[in-house]
Amino acid sequence: MPGVDILATAMTGANAAFLADLYARWVERPDSVDSSFQELFAALNDDARSVLEDATGASWAPRPRGGFAPEEPVAPPAKGAKGDKAAPAAAAAVAADPAATRQQVLDSLRALMLIRAYRVRGHLEADLDPLGLQVKKRHSELDPASYGFTEADFDRPIFINGVLGRESATLREILAVLRASYCGPIGVEFMHIQDPEQKSWIQARIENAPWKGAFSKAEKAAILEDLTEAEGWEAFCAKKYVGTKRFGLEGGEATIPAVQAVIETAAKGGVSEVVIGMAHRGRLNTLVNVVRKPYVQLLSEFKGVSANPESFQGSGDVKYHLGTSTDVEIEGHKVHLSLQPNPSHLEAVDPVVIGKVRARQDMAGDTKARSSVMGILLHGDAAFAGQGVVYETLAMSQLIGYRTGGTIHVVTNNQIGFTTTPAHAYSGLYCTDVAKAVQAPILHVNGDDAEAVVFCARLCAEYRLQFRADIVLDIVCYRRFGHNETDEPAFTQPTMYARIKETPTARVKYGQQLVAEGSLSEAEVQGMLDAYNAKLEEAFQASQSFKPNKEDWLEGHWSGLKAAGAETADSEDGTAVNLDTLREVGAALARVPADFNVNPKITRQLEAKKQAIESGENIDWATGEALAFGTLLLDGHRVRLSGEDVQRGTFSQRHCVLIDQKTQAEYVPLNNIRAEQPRMEAFNSLLSEFGVLGFDYGYSLADPQTLVLWEGQFGDFANGAQVIIDQFIASAETKWLRMSGLVMLLPHGYEGQGPEHSSARLERYLQLCAENNMRVVNITTPANYFHALRRQMRANYRKPLVQMTPKSLLRHKLAVSSLSEFGPGTGFRPVIPEIDAIAPEEEVKRVVLCTGKVYYDLLQARRDADNKNVAIVRVEQMYPFPAKALATVLAPYRNAEVVWCQEEPENNGAWTFMDRRIEKVLKGLDIAAKRPEYVGRVAAASPATGSAKTHAQQQEALVGQALSLS
Template identity: 80%
Template sequence: MAGIDILASVMTGANATFLADLYARWVERPDSVDASFQELFAALNDDARAVLHDAAGASWAPRPKGGFAPEPEAPKADPKKGGKPGAPAAAAAPGVDPAAARQQAQDAIRALMLIRAYRVRGHLEAQLDPLHLQTPKPHPELDPKTYGFAEADMDRPIFIDKVLGRETATLREIVGILRATYCGPIGVEFMHIQDPEQKSWIQQKVEGAPWTTAFDAAAKKQILQQLTEAEGFETFCARKYVGTKRFGLEGGEVTIPAVQTVIEAAAAEGVGEIVIGMAHRGRLNTLVNVVKKPFTKVFAEFKGISANPDDVQGSGDVKYHLGTSTDLEIGGRQVHLSLQPNPSHLEVVDPVVVGKVRARQDMAGDVKGRRSVMAILLHGDAAFAGQGVVYETLAMSQLIGYRTGGTVHVITNNQIGFTTVPVHAYSGLYCTDVAKSVQAPILHVNGDDPEAVVFAARMAAEYRMKFGADVVLDIVCYRRHGHNETDEPAFTQPIMYGRIKELKTTRTLYAERLAASGALPAEDGKAMLDAFYAQLEEAYQAAQTFKPNKADWLEGHWAGLKAAGSDDEEKEDGTAVDLETLREVGAALSRVPEGFAANSKITRQLEAKKNAIESGEGIDWATGEALAFGSLLLEGHRIRLSGEDVQRGTFSHRHCVLIDQNNQAEYMPLNNIREGQKRMEAFNSLLSEMGVLGFDYGYTLADPNTLTLWEGQFGDFANGAQVVIDQFIASAETKWLRMSGLVMLLPHGYEGQGPEHSSARLERYLQLCAERNMAVCNFTTPANYYHALRRQLKRNYRKPLIVMTPKSLLRHKLAISSLADFATGSSFQTVIPEADAIGPAEKVKRVVLCSGKVYYDLLQERRDKKIDDVAVVRLEQIYPFPRLSLARVLAEYKNAEIVWCQEEPENMGAWTFVDRRIEKVLKELGHKAQRPTYVGREEAASPATGSAKVHQQQQEALVRSALGLA
């Protein structure tokens, strides 16, 4: 139970010798020492015992299952000096009264054990709940009696050697300091942290309850001003917009000064940009009082005026989901603040925010300390405990590809989630327990003690800046109204809301406290509130005629880009690259440093790449991808590739990071093309989809000039990130005016590997397609994949790209391209027409339209059967649907029937999406075939069969049927 920190202060001088000798005797024979010392030594852990061993001057070896045991040559007492032969020396030092020394040591160690108990468990008795619905129960480990102390011992001086800032103190004084520190309005959880420096820092910050004397009159006035603005805004809105949903912050208004304090403290430490993420509760208050969105603009949105100018397209969102950004001067420093928009899927914004922070740090070159840009995440208590993406975000916090130098988490702990009370909302003691998984310190604080909240908020920011790690501020407060302003909370929580109705507001309580102490007269506090109401009224009147005149979403790093679909001209630079550059990239792909022990199988792959580049033929999928990456690097763009096992690639095809077989050293060929090039990063992610996809999406929001790709280990793994896809990737541009150029790589194709590893659920992405919001593609050639990747950065706008990447085609003998297909004169093809020299178009009886891997099955069967009256046309880009390109191809085959062939079951894949679109093309052409015919697997609940034999039979049948052989 007791450790090194408990013994350090008493292991000095004569005490050390006396205790060490006693301990050595106890190890040899426990009953040879006084019973009180038997109990004391038995309570020590291995670290503490090691201190005693060292002090005894003996050499000790750890037991296999813990504990320490003397080695055979442990020193023995000298019989000539009165020691018993074979027994350890245990004589008291000269001039030391053994009884007094024993008492002193017992007192000190027991006191230190008590101090440690408060550090570990003091929060259990902290006064955190403003509602006082649950009184903390006394914990036995916080009772001095547990350690053998009696009332008579309370006023005896005890030697504690500068612990708690004292060299000696009475037990009464010790307990007083401990209770003020750990059992007052702040409850600190930090003893789960393994880093001793971090623990020591926290102890020094909190012990002695410095928040009770930390604020002068000016600071107290500032806190009251911030509370006035927070409460005043909510009260004003409630009066002006009766019954309107706004998800107000009433009961948790102290969150506003807490966040403002975090920002001020971080700015003072050098942070120049802060990205905030939060759900809807308190968002409007944060927008106006923290990020300084004009009151007039918010009131206009209440009135129904769009947040965007008339010339900006987009469906928009309700006001309590919107974000904004601004530049503020804080403490003499310019700080950029942004609040990310967020859907009602609460915590899903968390990884998006930290991904954006990471991108900003990378762009600024802050890649070591990562302190210049910071994330603040605001959470609700139920969501923090209940949403798995919270843990996924925490789990990324110290990983090399995802760390951001620490996030400050602020929980507005309403002690309720919609109608769910804590006992039903989480299994642990606190809603914050998940944060212990990354050893984050947790500061619980009573929301009705604003000074304690502000102190804890400043401490949280300072911790992040010093240690580059996550920290949690848990503000225990309440929710004055229901889940929204039209809800009746007493339906389900009558006792809680009966108590809330009796409570004065936090601002009122604090104003009364300042008045009573003489820090700020009551009339000054009232004048402060009246002045703020007057300011709000002025903004309210101005809102009646307010009209937005400027959208700022394409400024800063997005300058020069445009909104797709707007009146501005859409431009796309060529995606081809000259042969000389392609060969330069290709040469680097097969080059490894001298002395680098590459795997022999990799060496053969590199040699094959070299031969393909030199001959100009046989470029496979992985090489095509690498040519796209390498050429972009040479053109000044960075590459970020992220996902599970992306360095090697799930199918051992990519190998963008080579590993020395002798020493595990890493080498990236694409980062060694030429001097001065940009760098590629490839990160094998943690086993997470939602968190990592959200992170990489967030990265694209900050940096439109880096090609950012997320790859699923299998395409269907993205199912676990569906919220990110639905709420951000597919819809954020129209909802929130936020573009993204994210590339999602989703291995897809029916290879007989069963239902879990066949389908990337192409149909789900197509269902989300509208307003040209993203591109969804299923390529058949390495060159087309290359052009599509380069196209992402060669447009004057940004759109997400969803790619159904292949598995068997990675090494398929026909799925290759020539170097000329990448070079000057080549381009991306949305539709690839018939590639073989079959009969004349007028004699073609059937045109098979398809996409992806099934093309090669059709091609091989047609060649094997020597069929010359069936054309096979590939739809490479399914959305935006290439209506004009497809029409040009189909116009040649005036007499043919049109078939759509796919591997997926009829209710899946692209069929239900392309069916009517192909029909429309045919009707516009006046084609003989009025609509396409479906060929593929029958409707099914499961994506595929688990039987390889049945799979093969199905595949052969659909191929034969498509070619008219069945």
């Protein structure tokens, strides 16, 4: 028929341009085209552009005066194809039978519009809720009548040009395929993706409902076994430990076969390690049924047995916060699985997992494909929608310094958060809407359709392997009981829980399905459950006498390291470097390729570094830092520096990555010291603290041989990452046996810049210090900073380092070091004694103890006043508290009073932490002073004034008071 012929050619090759030109001419002047096409184009709605894009395979842009045209010329048909003369043929067909042509083309385009509507909006009518409580409305966009079709049109063949895998089909057939594909147990959101290849890939795997009949009998039995283990574990624990909190997975058991399917598919695709992160809901189930923590061990923890060996004296944690790891073999593929520990701060583990994945990939040299190690994040629906770190983690997914080749997000969507329903939990249509920000496809699936769930899980793994991008699986299920095992959910959701009470479990439903279709017998289904219960009963009996007897936290990549002893405040860790090596690193710092166009201002900085190294004097802070990085590289350690604007440095001090002023090319001097050396990487991060600090912490967990540093643009910005600091950095070792050598660089110092850019909140870190959990320093010299950084890698243990870094001291004429202070015979000094020639120690009337930048204010004021009776002692490390070193320095000052001077208000800074510790040192000495006095700003609600004038007055007053000059 002429109508079919014209459509067949008009949708491809040169004739797409013919159709586009007709449409554009009609928009500008309707009577300029044939009357049949006038009716056709008038019938098209706002989806015309999208239909033209789908039909022609080209992107169409609006024309200046209306209509659309291809952004690039549509490729003509291959030589010899029928479309070579399509435009004249199309025109002739219109002339021969315009009415028939108009009807055929109109039917086809309307059908294409309907198909596209289902691809975009079909998920709105999908059968997703196992409880059947979701009120579903018919959407007009999915109604054929909205496109001019009537009942009389349902059985007329319509040409659809290969869409849905058919050249032509009746409207009834088209609707059957669309309903099955997009409105069944799976609802797909993918049309927001801009990459046409990704869209086409998903479309091809969803249309025609391929999950129906996709599983063999053996595969179905395996799915049922996963459901049986998931349900059986929860039922067993509920019976044996009545009322004990475990945050069970009941109602969301499909999560277990979903995660298993992801891991199996990924393993077959070449993934050798999978890192999992999740909150507490279903964690115990995941521990035993996915990551294979021994049943006997976990059951012993229900009895109160610690998860840690008796030889480790940490605090431990509740069982539903703990992690574990194991090796499994899947069809000949060995895979290492690890589940990361996580506090009750639900999504806080997300960036930690991604950072660990990145580190493992880097360690394996998988820096391009990033396919060898994969992350799986399990979320709750309310948390995925409500926690900002979810977006921060998604936002890192394609960034140069943070991408990991895609993460698979699995949402166990209970349709409730504690007692909060979706109407109160998120503003969007779905809890997963935030994932659209990074164009991640989202698969919503009915959690009681086990085969649909597993199909989607496999598809997620395949998508990640194919496109190296994030994807979301939203398993819509329910929570059979309350938030915990003592909660009564019917208080607040009576309707939901009445329906849940009468709803069979997913295992029961699937078992009945398999029996009905003949895949398994009733005896086989019951036997599966009985066998699992017998296994648990055996483990339960063995758990009565079980004791953990193995410390496995210092194995594998952590072999050779050990748990730190007591307060290692005064330890020496061999941080000095010979002078020739220091000069070699220094020379590389100032060396750039001849054809590299360096900014003239930076050229002067490089020349200054060169002169300082050659003369051995006046080495500034940034150069001292670079010497630490460079020498660690030569020791065989990689260096990773991350944070906002770290390549240049907030104060334009670092410039570790040089930018060619003509080509924008990058050059890293420290990566060009020697051939075949390890690399330093510095990444300017997205504007995030919580997510990025979590990422870098996770990186440090995976690789103890890389110096990992996170720098806050200003120190107080770390406030936004307080959960990572409190729950991971400060306490993970004692809770979870997880060491980290992460360095936090926090600019700190009072220079009249207002409350937000003065204090890094030193007091908060000190308040978290105990049990030798981390180091907190406020260093005054480049050399001491050098040794502090090198100590992170040279020690045979790992501890986080919190470093208050300077601002004005970066270029202060007194805050410099000589090359000899980095060389043989030197090391980190936790306490630096008086350096000037003042009165003999027994004649000194006052000793001022201080830390950080205020030292130089005190030093300059004392020199200006020529005061010989006041000594100034710097406490460079506050924790672990250097009691022995401080006692050694203070002992000769037999007749002096001791004061503590700080810039911060009395309720901030180090005073409340140092007060009693200094007093204890003084009481142990045979000197007059028995406790320190405080000198500094008065207590204040805000950490600093916003007035430069007031700041100067306060600073002058506290310095004068400290030196007894006022």
